Amino acid sequence: xxxxxxxxxxxxxxCHHLAVALAVLTIGAxxxxxxxxxxxxxxxxxxxxxxEAWLVEERSVPLIAMRIAFDGGSAQDPDDKAGLxxxxxxxxxxxxxxxxxxxxxxxxxxxxxxxxFSDSRDHFSVSLQTLTENRxxxxxxxxxxxxxxxxxxxxxxxxxxxxxxxxxxxAKNPNRVAGKVWAEKTFxxxxxxxxxxxxxxxxxxxxxxDLEGYRKRVFARDTVKVAVVGDIDAATLKTLLDEVFGDxxxxxxxxxxxxxxxxxxxxxxIKMPVPQSVAVFGLPGIARKDKDFMAAFVLNQILxxxxxxxxxxxxxxxxxxxxxxxxxxxxxxDGAAILAGGVATxxxxxxxxxxxxxxxxxxxxxxxxxxxxxxxxxxxxxGSYALRFDTSSKIAQQLLGIQLEDxxxxxxxxxxxxxxxxxxxxxxxxxxxLLDIDALNVTVVGQPDGLPG
Amino acid sequence: xxxxxxxxxxxLLTSVxxxxxxxxxxxxxxxxxxxxxxxxxxxxxxxxxVVVPDRRAPVVxxxxxxxxxxxxxxxxVSGIAHFLEHLMFKSTENLASGEFSKIVSxxxxxxxxxxxxxxxxxxxxxxxxxxxxxxRMEADxxxxxxxxxxxxxxxxxxxxxxxxxxxxxxxxxLLSEQMNAALYLGHPYGIPVIGWMHEMKTLSRKDALDFYxxxxxxxxxxxxxxxxxxADDVRRLATETYGKIPADPAISPKRVRVKEPVSRAxxxxxxxxxxxxxxxxxxxxxxxSYSTAKAGDAEALDLLLKILASGTTSRxxxxxxxADKVGSSAGGYYSGSALDTGKAVFYGVPANGVTxxxxxxxxxxxxxxxxxxxxxxxxxxxxxxxxxxxxVYEIDxxxxxxxxxxxxxxxxxxxxxxxxxxxxxxxxxxxxxxRVAASYLNIxxxxxxxxIPEAVPSQPQSSSAxxxxxx
Numbered sequence: 021x022x023x024x025x026x027x028x029x030x031x032x033x034x035c036h037h038l039a040v041a042l043a044v045l046t047i048g049a050x051x052x053x054x055x056x057x058x059x060x061x062x063x064x065x066x067x068x069x070x071x072e073a074w075l076v077e078e079r080s081v082p083l084i085a086m087r088i089a090f091d092g093g094s095a096q097d098p099d100d101k102a103g104l105x106x107x108x109x110x111x112x113x114x115x116x117x118x119x120x121x122x123x124x125x126x127x128x129x130x131x132x133x134x135x136x137f138s139d140s141r142d143h144f145s146v147s148l149q150t151l152t153e154n155r156x157x158x159x160x161x162x163x164x165x166x167x168x169x170x171x172x173x174x175x176x177x178x179x180x181x182x183x184x185x186x187x188x189x190x191a192k193n194p195n196r197v198a199g200k201v202w203a204e205k206t207f208x209x210x211x212x213x214x215x216x217x218x219x220x221x222x223x224x225x226x227x228x229x230d231l232e233g234y235r236k237r238v239f240a241r242d243t244v245k246v247a248v249v250g251d252i253d254a255a256t257l258k259t260l261l262d263e264v265f266g267d268x269x270x271x272x273x274x275x276x277x278x279x280x281x282x283x284x285x286x287x288x289x290i291k292m293p294v295p296q297s298v299a300v301f302g303l304p305g306i307a308r309k310d311k312d313f314m315a316a317f318v319l320n321q322i323l324x325x326x327x328x329x330x331x332x333x334x335x336x337x338x339x340x341x342x343x344x345x346x347x348x349x350x351x352x353x354d355g356a357a358i359l360a361g362g363v364a365t366x367x368x369x370x371x372x373x374x375x376x377x378x379x380x381x382x383x384x385x386x387x388x389x390x391x392x393x394x395x396x397x398x399x400x401x402x403g404s405y406a407l408r409f410d411t412s413s414k415i416a417q418q419l420l421g422i423q424l425e426d427x428x429x430x431x432x433x434x435x436x437x438x439x440x441x442x443x444x445x446x447x448x449x450x451x452x453x454l455l456d457i458d459a460l461n462v463t464v465v466g467q468p469d470g471l472p473g
Numbered sequence: 474x475x476x477x478x479x480x481x482x483x484x485l486l487t488s489v490x491x492x493x494x495x496x497x498x499x500x501x502x503x504x505x506x507x508x509x510x511x512x513x514x515x516x517x518x519x520x521x522x523v524v525v526p527d528r529r530a531p532v533v534x535x536x537x538x539x540x541x542x543x544x545x546x547x548x549x550v551s552g553i554a555h556f557l558e559h560l561m562f563k564s565t566e567n568l569a570s571g572e573f574s575k576i577v578s579x580x581x582x583x584x585x586x587x588x589x590x591x592x593x594x595x596x597x598x599x600x601x602x603x604x605x606x607x608x609r610m611e612a613d614x615x616x617x618x619x620x621x622x623x624x625x626x627x628x629x630x631x632x633x634x635x636x637x638x639x640x641x642x643x644x645x646x647l648l649s650e651q652m653n654a655a656l657y658l659g660h661p662y663g664i665p666v667i668g669w670m671h672e673m674k675t676l677s678r679k680d681a682l683d684f685y686x687x688x689x690x691x692x693x694x695x696x697x698x699x700x701x702x703x704a705d706d707v708r709r710l711a712t713e714t715y716g717k718i719p720a721d722p723a724i725s726p727k728r729v730r731v732k733e734p735v736s737r738a739x740x741x742x743x744x745x746x747x748x749x750x751x752x753x754x755x756x757x758x759x760x761x762s763y764s765t766a767k768a769g770d771a772e773a774l775d776l777l778l779k780i781l782a783s784g785t786t787s788r789x790x791x792x793x794x795x796a797d798k799v800g801s802s803a804g805g806y807y808s809g810s811a812l813d814t815g816k817a818v819f820y821g822v823p824a825n826g827v828t829x830x831x832x833x834x835x836x837x838x839x840x841x842x843x844x845x846x847x848x849x850x851x852x853x854x855x856x857x858x859x860x861x862x863x864x865v866y867e868i869d870x871x872x873x874x875x876x877x878x879x880x881x882x883x884x885x886x887x888x889x890x891x892x893x894x895x896x897x898x899x900x901x902x903x904x905x906x907x908r909v910a911a912s913y914l915n916i917x918x919x920x921x922x923x924x925i926p927e928a929v930p931s932q933p934q935s936s937s938a939x940x941x942x943x944x
Contacts, residue, residue: 080529081868122795125785130855132862151862178794185801185822189750192926194642293748296637327583328562328574338571341630344638364638396579403581407598410530410700411870 060409062419062429065254067261070270073246074419074429075257078412084155084250085412086162087420088146092238093139094216095277095355101226103218105139105238107183108231112137114175116164121175124161133158135165141212142277142354143424144238149413152251155260163264166239171228183223190217194298194465197290198362202300202463205288210280212356240272241265247419249412280356284459289473297370297466301377302360303459306450308352308425314438315446316350316359316454321397322389322447323380324348324361329396331384335376336363342373352425359454371470378457385455388448402436511878512704513888516711518720519692523878523888524707525699527871533604533700534872536596537611538879540695541688543668544590544661544730544813550680552668555588556632557681561595562586563624566617570624573610580606590662591812592883598872601701605710612714615689618682625678633674636667644746644924645753652922655740656757660733660813690721695882699875730813733759736918744922745929752829753924754821754836760807760913762815764884771809772897773905774913778807778817779856780848780906781839786855788848789819792839799827799835812884817914829923840914847907861895 063075097104113128113135115121128135134149135158146166150158190196200215207213218226244265248257282304306316324332324347336346348361365373389397409415422431464471512524543554564570577584582599584607597607640646650665657663667673696715698707736759763771781788782805785795793800805819823832867873881891890897 078529083866083869085869122786122791126855129784129786129859132859132866134866149866151865174795178798181798181801181824184825185751192748192750294642296634296642298642326578328571329578334571337631339627341627342634344631344635364642365634366637396575400578400581403579403600404583406530406532406581406600407583410527410532410598410872413869 060415060432062432063254064429065248065257065261067258067265069241069262069266071241071244071246071261071265073248073257073261074423075247075252075254076249076415076419077253078250078415081412082152082251083412084148084150084152084158084248084252085416086146086148087247087416088148089143089245089420089424090145090238090240091142091243091272091274092144092234093142094214095141095211096234096238096274097211097214097216097218098230099211099214100222101218101230102214102222103183103216104222104226104230104234105144106217107179107223107226108234109137109139109144110179110183111171111175111231112165112169114179115170115172116161117168117170119164120170120172124164127157127161131157131161133161135162137165139216141216145420147413155252159260159264163267166264167267169231169235171231173228176228176231180223180226183217184220187217187220187223192292194292194294194296195364197292198298198300198463198465201288201290201465202302202360202461205286205463206282206302206358206461207280207356208283210355211277212280212353236269237273240269242270243272243274244268245420245423247416247423249416249419277355282356282358282461284456284461286461287471287473288463289468289471290463290465291467292465294367294466296364296366297464297468298362298364299370299374299462299464300360300362301374301460301462302358303454303456303461305350305352305357305359306454307357308427312446312450312453313352315442315450318394318397318401318439318442319384319389319447319451319454320348320350320359321401322393323384325350326397326400329400331380331393332361332363332377335380336373340372340376342369342376346373346377367467368469370464370466370468374462374464374471378460381455381457381460384451385457388444388451391444394442394444394447398439398442401439405436510704511888511892512707514704514708516691516716518716518718520711520715520718521695521882522707522711523695523697523882524702524704525697525871525874525878526701526703527699527874528701531601531701532598532871533601533698533702534596534598534875535604535607535611536594536697536699536875536879537615538592538594538695538697538883539689540591540693540728540883541593542589542591542812543664543666545688545728546661546664546684550668550672550676550684551664552632552666552673553676553680553684554593555667556629556673556676557684558586558588558593558595559628559632560620560625560681561614561618563628564619564621565614566619567613568610570621573614576610577607582607588666590666592880594879594883596875604698604702604706605714608710608714612718615691615694615715616718618685618689620678620681622678625681629673629676632667632676633670636670636673639667640665641670644744644749647746648742648744648753648755648922648924651742651744652755652757652920655742656759656816656920658734658736659731661731662811662813688724690724691715691718692720692726693724695879697875697879697882699871699878728812733814736915739916740920742920742922743925745925745927747926747928749924749926751822752926753922754823754829754832755922755924756819756836757920757922758817758914759918760809760815760817762809762811762813762884763886764812765814766809769897769900769905770909770913771815772894773901773909774815774817775807775809776853776856776860776898776901777843777848777906777910778805779860780852781843782806782819783856788843789821789836789839793821793832793835797835798824799832800824803836810880810884829925833921840910844907844911844914847903847910850903853901853903853906857898857901860898864895 065073065075094105115124131154136147138145204213324330332346336342343363343365346363351358363373514522546553580603582597584597586595654663789803793803800821801824803821809815
């Protein structure tokens with residue numbers, strides 16, 4: 021139904037850096053009492069074949085949301101077959117078992133089963149949603165897709181055509197080019213440097229045997245993580261887990277991914293005839309298991325992760341009108357961690373945007389945040405955690421993420437306490453450690469004035 | 474939104490929201506019953522209120538929808554509806570510039586807004602105990618907006634960058650913009666929501682405030698609250714906040730727009746741009762919307778577009794991409810939720826070595842076949858089941874439900890019509906689909922667009938000039 025939103029112009033709201041709030045508006049009769057965020061009972065369901073799933077039962081809607089991830093992702097692509105995992109993600113619903121592509125997809129539609137596949141750097145993921153009453157069919161199709169995909173020549177060539185067409189669009193899209201070149205430069209020599217969608221040459225070279233080879237190596241019981249939310253009980257889920265995953269190999273055959281040594285201090289300009297330059301910037305980040313990770317998480321919120329309230333938004337957009345969007349984020353991969361961000365500004369002023377961003381990074385490294393900024397960031401991060409759990413699909417995504425990061429069952433309960441425990445000293449320390457502007461890698465795509473590179 | 478024709482009723486009513494007797498394939502005639510009480514009432518000042526319960530998580534979605542969009546703009550100030558939407562996050566009589574979003578953020582909430590041709594909406598997602606605060610703040614900026622010249626100037630640069638990001642940097646967006654301008658002969662839907670660059674550069678504080686004073690008032694707004702809250706609590710909070718604002722009698726409940734003349738000639742738009750990655754084919758037909766269609770026709774069009782163009786099971790994909798291999802992609806959708814006329818949108822990318830002309834000829838054959846021979850009962854059943862299942866899936870998200878009701882009401886439908894969509898779909902027959910295909914896929918009410926990836930030597934420079942300042 022929300023297809024209507026395609027016609028909308030979305031726009032972010034605005035902030036200006038005036039820290040005056042009128043108390044009269046924020047004080048009122050709070051007739052709605054706060055309720056605890058976490059009334060969620062996570063069950064761990066272990067199948068006979070050794071597959072474990074986290075389950076939250078939610079019987080009030082007749083739906084089941086399932087999220088699955090295997091270790092692997094595009095990092096497992098062979099060197100000369102970049103884009104293999106991505107290619108595979110388009111092929112698993114293109115025919116399996118005795119069903120050809122058209123029949124398989126017609127069955128998905130007739131049974132209202134939503135099944136999709138995706139690849140990231142380190143994982144190959146599956147999303148399944150079904151109405152309770154079509155559960156059996158949904159599970160049957162899921163199992164077929166994972167265990168008996170056909171890779172019919174006709175379907176492989178059709179997908180190849182689509183992937184090549186998308187690469188042709190990507191090559192002219194400044195946002196895609198900026199992200200791709202930034203990764204190539206930053207991770208040079210490491211599997212993460214390869215474009216996850218491949219190159220025209222690599223995509224042309226991928227054959228059915230490559231797809232099947234990847235599937236056999238990566239889809240296995242020892243690395244699979246599963247999260248399920250909805251109208252299903254533990255006993256039923258246990259049986260389903262064996263049904264879907266029981267035939268997969270016990271162990272994945274993954275090649276080890278080395279820790280990346282990030283290149284730093286690079287500036288790259290890619291010329292493209294567009295009126296607005298797109299810039300991507302980034303630095304080495306921080307591992308998820310680092311004791312200062314939570315401090316870095318709060319730091320990023322203050323710097324550029326917090327939308328309207330962040331420093332970059334204030335300085336670049338609100339004070340100077342230099343961009344519609346400016347942001348930063350932390351990303352942790354198995355073999356690397358980054359703190360990255362982006363901005364888009366007309367060619368004449370993009371150098372100014374980057375100068376402002378550099379000076380904000382430096383100011384944060386030198387002085388850290390204010391106590392007030394820290395308090396505001398904490399109250400946002402802790403207060404908004406509940407918003408990540410208001411649909412079955414979102415809960416399943418959260419539970420899968422917690423498993424992938426190996427944070428443990430109790431994370432949902434302890435996460436806000438970990439944020440509360442971050443002190444201003446922690447943030448200052450981690451800001452000094454991370455925000456080294458000499459290390460910044462910047463990639464700009466466009467016709468930027470006054471930027472060598 | 475997909476619903477019928479009548480105007481909203483006034484006064485208090487409670488509708489029971491039911492989806493029953495879903496006959497979904499696979500299992501034999503499965504039955505699922507979900508009841509949800511949606512409460513609807515009006516404040517004394519005319520503000521329409523809808524409460525959608527979802528008690529699973531302690532959070533609420535709070536939205537205010539104004540019955541005004543880009544298509545209501547005066548001539549020459551295109552983009553002012555959207556610009557005002559941005560400026561609504563600046564200062565009010567009671568709140569310093571930018572504080573709105575910062576307060577929401579401090580309370581652990583998220584806020585945003587959007588503008589379309591027919592509506593402007595503001596929303597927050599937040600834990601339930603802060604609902605009263607965001608209602609108070611939203612009511613405040615409904616009437617107390619205060620703008621200074623500097624904020625307006627800076628924010629104008631922001632929307633110009635937004636236009637560069639969305640449109641100027643993207644040949645595909647430029648093609649759609651040019652096609653819309655060609656599709657509508659007189660109706661403002663031909664003007665982009667974000668505005669034309671040259672007019673955006675002249676938008677002033679006065680333009681924004683004039684628009685604000687003319688259209689923002691409780692009797693021109695719809696409040697939707699979805700989530701962990703009772704109707705009684707919302708009523709009390711709404712009365713204390715929005716209820717204190719007097720109605721603006723100058724605003725008529727009837728929205729008057731220019732009527733399109735009869736369209737008598739097929740239009741073609743060709744955009745040559747070296748920045749395009751691939752040739753692109755597009756076709757827009759002007760067709761009735763849920764608001765303007767005769768009873769049942771919009772539902773039939775919706776299902777027709779699903780069967781013809783949605784996803785890999787569709788006629789277009791199966792014929793052009795899978796069987797004939799003339800395209801690497803093909804699809805489309807019905808844009809039927811407008812206040813005025815709707816649109817059928819088709820698109821495709823020719824396969825390597827296939828010309829746009831040959832792709833178009835193959836596309837036209839699929840359209841001609843549906844017009845001549847219609848569709849099968851099996852196709853209709855499958856499309857209908859998929860739509861009804863989507864409707865059920867939406868129950869999982871309070872934000873989606875809030876948008877469903879907000880969008881439906883803002884273009885004039887009733888709660889009963891919105892809830893009755895699955896039932897309305899069930900009335901559509903294969904003959905209806907054939908009939909609407911023949912009536913509305915009319916080439917003389919269409920625009921065909923080509924995007925050709927090649928350089929044009931004398932392309933005018935469009936966007937690098939400095940913004941012109943008034944004042």
